Amino acid sequence: MKPETLVMKIIEAIETASPTVITxxxxKISITKKLIDKYKYCKVRDDIDLERIDDNAKEVKAANAKKAADGKAAEERRHNLIMEKEAKSSGVGDMIGTIKEFGKRFGEETKKTVKQGLNKLVDSIDTGEIKVKHKGNGIFL
Incomplete structure (x- = not known):
């Protein structure tokens, strides 16, 4: 229902002095007998600009929609910045490829224990076969 229709229904209820409920x-808006008695002596101006009321309602809706969209975009940007910061400091980007290689090493050595596999990894780091990078709190192979 348009705002001007609501205004017209309220005016009609007051002029006819009949209580009603408008949705x-x-x-639900109740137009009670008490409300009608309170405003029955008020005169309705003929110069009420119902179109202006409708235009203002549209402007408010557009402004609220813009605020909601801006808020959502800001929250999404903030979330992305946090995730990027975590990915940079934890080395997740550099580790993705090496985790697969690390898993293959243990997959090939099915009969050896994890301790033996780690010892072999430490030995290959010591000999220079595998290079180690330090970045922040992370160690990268």
Whole structure:
């Protein structure tokens, strides 16, 4: 229902002095006898600009939609910055390829224990076969 229709229904209820319930955007508005008695001596101006009321309602809706979109974009950007910061400091980007290689080493050595596999890895680091990079708190192979 348009705002001007709501205004017209309220005016009609007051002029006819009949209590009624008007539903506007899913909300029920009760026009009671007490409310009618309170405003029955008020005169309705003929110069009420119902189109202006409708235009203002549209502007408010557009402004609220823009605020919601801006808020959502800011939250998404903030979340992305946090995730990028975590990925940079933890070395996740550099580790993705090496984790697969690390898993293959242990997959090939099925009969050896994890301790023996780690000892072999430490030995290959000591001999220079595998290079180690230090970045922040992470160690990269």
């Amino acid at each position: 506007y955007n899913g909300k």
